[in-house]
Each structure stands twice: as C-alpha cells, then as structure tokens.
Amino acid sequence: MKKSKIIRTVSWLDTGIFMVTSTLLVLLTVYGVIMRYCIKSPLTWLEEVQMILIVQGSFFGGSIAFRERGHICVDLLVDAFPKKLHRVVDVFVWVLVLLSLLFIGYLEGQRTISQFLNGRCTNILRIPMYLDYAGVTFATLLMTINHVAVGCEDFFMKGEKDNAE
Template sequence: MNKRIIKDIVGNLDIGIACVALMVLIVLTFLGVVMRYVFANPYVWLEEVQIALFLWVAFLGSSAAFRFKAHVEIGMLVERFPQRVQILLSLFIYAVVSFSLLYLGLKSSDMVAMFIRTNKSTSVLSIPSALIYGVIPVSAALMWINYTVPFLTGLKESLGRMKGEGV
C-alpha cells in the first residue's frame, strides 16, 4: 500500500469508527423501538450499548471536528482587532482549550484507571466500563493534537505576515 493511503486511513480512523458506531446506534435504536412497541418485547441490553456507542460517536466525532475546524468559534470578533491583538487572543484561546483538553484527558484517564482497578462492568452485558469510557482520554489527546498542529501552522503564518509587514 502507498504510504499516503495508509496515512489517510490512520488519519481518518476516528471518523471511520464514529461513522460505524453511529450506523450501529441508529439500527439498534430502530430495532429497539420496533421490538418495544410492535412486539412488546424490549431488548434489556439496548441502553448499555446505546450509551457506549453514543460516547464513541460524540468523542471521536469531536476529534474529527477539531481536525476540520468544525467547532464553533467567534472569529468575527477576533478579526476586528489589530494583528498583534489577534495573535495574543489566539494564544490565550489556545491556552484555555489546551488546559481544558488536558484536564479532560487526565480526569478521564483517572476514571478509566479506577474502572480497571475495580473491574467495573455494565450490569446486563458485563462490558468492561474501561472499554466504554476509554475513548474519552484517547479522544482528548486526539483533539489536542488536531487543535495544536493547525494552530502552530497558523501562528507561524501570522508571525510571518507581521514580520513581512514590518508591524
């Protein structure tokens, strides 16, 4: 396989897993509704699987959203300031987002470690809770990487423009 193809596959693995999880979530939810309301025979295990799939979709989707700059931002406000102020605001925003993602990653890692220590699992299917919630620290790290790389590239470009303009 070509290195570029492998890089694209690995680089979009979060999207692929999130898409599969979303499709399974939709199918299972539909089947759950049919079984509950048409056949009066609900799946008892469905809620556990839905929660796990929803977590995986939300957190892996967030990772991809950072990569494609699809999160909400207030660019219009920042763009009204001079270039120097824009860079300072960008640095401040980067620090806040990075701190938040670091905090999320550390606290969720602690939670997963506790699940591993206590051998906690779901009550019906006995799915290890660490498997379900393990996506959170992984996604926090991916979100930080997907936020940092374009940020540093943009910062370098902004500083280069400032230097070229003699500001």
C-alpha cells in the same frame, strides 16, 4: 498542503470510529423501535449500548471537529481589539484549549485506571466500564493531536500571510 502520516492516521481513526459508532447507534435504535413497538418484545440491553455509543461518537466526533475547525467561534469581542492583539488572543485561546484537553485527558485516564482496578461492569451486559472510559481517553488524545496540528498549521500559515502583507 500535504498532511503528515500522523495526522492522516488520526483522521482515519477518529473518522472510522465515529462512522462505526454512529451507524451502529442508528441501526440498533431502529431495531429497538421495531422490537418494542412491532414485535412487543423490548430489548433490555439496548439503552446500555446506546449510551456507550453516544458517548464514544460524541468524543470521536469532537476530534473530527477539532481537525476540521468545526467549533464555533464568537469573535465579536476580539474584533473590537486592535489588530495586533488578535494574534495574542488567538494564542491565549489555543493554549487554554490545549490545557483543557490535557486536563480532561488526564482525568479520563485516571478514571479509566480506577474503573479497571475496581472491576466495575455495566449492569446488564457486564461490559467492563474501563473500556468506555478508555475510548473517551483515546478520543481526547486524538483531539489534542488535532488541536496541536491545526494550531501549528494556523500559526505558520498566518505567519507566512502576515509576512506577505
């Protein structure tokens, strides 16, 4: 099935950002270890950057997991329901996840605006805090797009599969 231009763009963005943040995190951590233990000159700013990279990598990785259906699913309870209720439970869970993503996105958007208005910066490098929160807000938007796309794909694919049976 051909992916839409929006989904391809979202895929390109979240994968690219995840790869960059993960690569930087590994390289900076190795560099920090060398500086601390071999050169005996620890980098005071490294922890600050690592924290930002871990947060960004986690959220953009979460977006990839939504697109690739990489989240765990414990369906032991659902399997105990009659087959006709499986679809209802799937839709209920899908809506619940969508509402959660929208709420998290809203809260992170509010936090981004608050940090921007307050002018808070990180302690050592003086990086504006709103940039970190804006990344989380953006990643949550990408997660939401992926969730909706995968949900629509699953809904229509299952509908076709159910009609074929």
